[in-house]
Amino acid sequence: QLSLMARLSTLKDLPCETREGYRISLLGNIEFPSEAALCLDRGLEGVGLYRTEFLYLTRTDIPTEEEHYEAYREVTIAMGGRPVVMRTLDLGADKLSMIPQPEDENNPFLGLRSIRLALKHVDLFRTQLRAILRASVHGDVRIMFPLISNVLELRRARMVLADAMEDLEERGIAFDREIKVGMMVEVPSAVVMMDRFVEEVDFFSIGTNDLVQYALAVDRSNKDVAALYTSADPSVLRLVKMAIDAADAADKPISMCGQMSGAPLYTMLLIGLGLRTLSVTPAAALEVKRVCRSTTFEHCQSVAQRALELESARDVKTYLREELQRLLPDQPI
Amino acid sequence: QLSLMARLSTLKDLPCETREGYRISLLGNIEFPSEAALCLDRGLEGVGLYRTEFLYLTRTDIPTEEEHYEAYREVTIAMGGRPVVMRTLDLGADKLSMIPQPEDENNPFLGLRSIRLALKHVDLFRTQLRAILRASVHGDVRIMFPLISNVLELRRARMVLADAMEDLEERGIAFDREIKVGMMVEVPSAVVMMDRFVEEVDFFSIGTNDLVQYALAVDRSNKDVAALYTSADPSVLRLVKMAIDAADAADKPISMCGQMSGAPLYTMLLIGLGLRTLSVTPAAALEVKRVCRSTTFEHCQSVAQRALELESARDVKTYLREELQRLLPDQPI
Ligand SMILES: [Mg+2]
Ligand SMILES: [Mg+2]
Numbered sequence: 001q002l003s004l005m006a007r008l009s010t011l012k013d014l015p016c017e018t019r020e021g022y023r024i025s026l027l028g029n030i031e032f033p034s035e036a037a038l039c040l041d042r043g044l045e046g047v048g049l050y051r052t053e054f055l056y057l058t059r060t061d062i063p064t065e066e067e068h069y070e071a072y073r074e075v076t077i078a079m080g081g082r083p084v085v086m087r088t089l090d091l092g093a094d095k096l097s098m099i100p101q102p103e104d105e106n107n108p109f110l111g112l113r114s115i116r117l118a119l120k121h122v123d124l125f126r127t128q129l130r131a132i133l134r135a136s137v138h139g140d141v142r143i144m145f146p147l148i149s150n151v152l153e154l155r156r157a158r159m160v161l162a163d164a165m166e167d168l169e170e171r172g173i174a175f176d177r178e179i180k181v182g183m184m185v186e187v188p189s190a191v192v193m194m195d196r197f198v199e200e201v202d203f204f205s206i207g208t209n210d211l212v213q214y215a216l217a218v219d220r221s222n223k224d225v226a227a228l229y230t231s232a233d234p235s236v237l238r239l240v241k242m243a244i245d246a247a248d249a250a251d252k253p254i255s256m257c258g259q260m261s262g263a264p265l266y267t268m269l270l271i272g273l274g275l276r277t278l279s280v281t282p283a284a285a286l287e288v289k290r291v292c293r294s295t296t297f298e299h300c301q302s303v304a305q306r307a308l309e310l311e312s313a314r315d316v317k318t319y320l321r322e323e324l325q326r327l328l329p330d331q332p333i
Numbered sequence: 334q335l336s337l338m339a340r341l342s343t344l345k346d347l348p349c350e351t352r353e354g355y356r357i358s359l360l361g362n363i364e365f366p367s368e369a370a371l372c373l374d375r376g377l378e379g380v381g382l383y384r385t386e387f388l389y390l391t392r393t394d395i396p397t398e399e400e401h402y403e404a405y406r407e408v409t410i411a412m413g414g415r416p417v418v419m420r421t422l423d424l425g426a427d428k429l430s431m432i433p434q435p436e437d438e439n440n441p442f443l444g445l446r447s448i449r450l451a452l453k454h455v456d457l458f459r460t461q462l463r464a465i466l467r468a469s470v471h472g473d474v475r476i477m478f479p480l481i482s483n484v485l486e487l488r489r490a491r492m493v494l495a496d497a498m499e500d501l502e503e504r505g506i507a508f509d510r511e512i513k514v515g516m517m518v519e520v521p522s523a524v525v526m527m528d529r530f531v532e533e534v535d536f537f538s539i540g541t542n543d544l545v546q547y548a549l550a551v552d553r554s555n556k557d558v559a560a561l562y563t564s565a566d567p568s569v570l571r572l573v574k575m576a577i578d579a580a581d582a583a584d585k586p587i588s589m590c591g592q593m594s595g596a597p598l599y600t601m602l603l604i605g606l607g608l609r610t611l612s613v614t615p616a617a618a619l620e621v622k623r624v625c626r627s628t629t630f631e632h633c634q635s636v637a638q639r640a641l642e643l644e645s646a647r648d649v650k651t652y653l654r655e656e657l658q659r660l661l662p663d664q665p666i
Contacts, residue, residue, distance in 0.1 A: 189568030
């Protein structure tokens with residue numbers, strides 16, 4: 001009898017689809033350029049979330065446009081025409097020693113981080129955007145802004161992008177003028193305002209790690225309240241559904257890239273809620289694909305419907321565990 | 334010509350109603366027992382939010398049941414049968430030197446505070462609840478739990494309340510067995526799950542200060558992101574409307590007690606969204622009442638409808654300012 005690992009590896013080149021042939025796009029979350037190879041090795045169809053932070057960490061000076069560009073080009077070329085979604089700077093100020101530090105930030109998760117920090121340090125942001133644009137000639141590059149909480153903030157980010165395009169034009173450097181621009185849905189206000197945001201971007205990715213934190217008002221790294229932090233909370237299921245339904249209504253692609261999307265426990269639920277693209281850590285790719293290939297879309301829908309009726313995260317988890325165990329008794333949860 | 338203050342004071346004993354006679358209940362937010370008199374002086378119909386934290390502050394030992402009781406009795410008797418909504422402990426651990434401090438709480442607003450802290454220190458919580466129950470024989474006392482984020486948490490709080498009732502029964506002490514129990518709606522998950530919570534409590538109060546913080550992922554005390562913090566954000570308007578609509582659908586009373594409810598700028602909007610009870614700082618009572626008495630419910634509905642169509646907090650504020658200035662040109666905003 002083959003080990004689970006060996007059996008999973010046979011799935012690598014098979015399509016990610018349910019038993020009746022309903023296709024799911026599986027993309028990878030990566031942090032370092034070298035991980036692009038890992039995505040291909042696991043049969044992933046692209047990079048759904050390229051976290052570009054490593055360029056800023058482990059150093060005290062500002063990364064140059066060339067350094068950004070080299071990293072982005074490497075990933076883009078490695079992915080050979082497959083989509084690569086590059087998320088712009090998503091750090092707290094405390095991680096960037098090259099900029100002035102905010103004093104007394106008591107709640108950094110509710111503070112100057114991510115897109116807010118980028119919009120405060122526009123030069124740094126524009127440098128990154130120029131590099132992403134330059135890499136766009138090498139493949140299917142897309143730009144994604146994190147932590148957007150209102151429409152004006154998104155437009156400000158798009159204006160900095162327009163400035164970066166202008167810079168390149170002046171320098172006579174080629175880039176994809178039709179580059180797709182998306183945003184993360186990870187602040188509750190963004191979910192609530194999806195019908196507005198669909199007019200402003202080309203695609204969405206639900207970031208459950210932060211969304212869960214804000215929706216439940218829980219810092220997931222705080223052990224005193226860790227029990228409250230869970231993607232299985234009924235409110236999270238509803239917020240995810242609200243985001244998907246709003247994107248669907250406007251025919252805008254939406255995916256998910258938090259930890260929830262890479263956990264086989266949630267795969268049937270997420271497909272049933274309507275997600276057709278999941279971005280997962282490459283290590284989880286084959287397990288998620290196996291769930292997809294073992295189930296039907298119809299069953300996923302009934303799982304989602306039932307899960308939405310449950311009143312607590314505990315009940316949701318118990319139910320999803322039972323369903324997964326029934327489907328794949330050997331799947332570790 | 335009378336000063337604005339003098340004219341406002343003439344409103345004190347007039348009912349809070351719109352021009353066509355649509356009644357709004359105006360209640361007061363207080364912190365100290367002595368402020369009950371202020372509520373009566375401003376013609377308020379009760380206490381919509383009694384913040385009981387002062388008993389825990391400025392001391393290092395645990396307040397006794399008698400100390401709690403004395404404070405609660407004083408307010409209850411002063412209010413002479415009018416409703417008094419007592420909110421249970423709503424502090425962060427950092428404010429309570431009598432309990433062990435959590436180590437390394439990096440994001441205290443997303444941490445061990447409020448009902449979470451109370452449920453971790455059940456003895457302290459139960460002492461407070463016994464005192465509130467004892468005060469209930471002196472008037473119309475109601476209990477309100479803050480920062481509820483899921484249904485099980487609410488049920489745990491109610492279980493501690495049931496224990497406190499049992500304590501009193503064993504001691505043969507009288508209390509209102511039918512005491513009304515409510516919760517604050519201030520975590521996004523609570524808004525999203527309102528249709529569940531309506532089955533679990535007698536009333537709701539929307540706490541906009543925290544709701545805005547979590548919905549927008551902004552610490553309002555952080556000046557670097559203060560510009561993002563505003564009750565006028567379109568997502569906040571929608572969340573408030575969602576909460577009101579869900580409470581209305583279940584015929585459960587809902588009020589609001591954050592800063593938004595005491596700002597005349599928002600009065601027409603909030604009435605138009607369907608709120609019939611506002612709990613305000615006593616200092617704002619007459620200004621809010623004047624808005625109510627100057628407008629019509631129909632106009633408030635059109636203001637709310639228009640505000641909900643706007644795309645940014647800036648537009649909402651501009652619009653509400655224009656409306657208020659048109660209604661009351663001498664009202665400072
Ligand atoms: Mg995030
Ligand atoms: Mg609060």
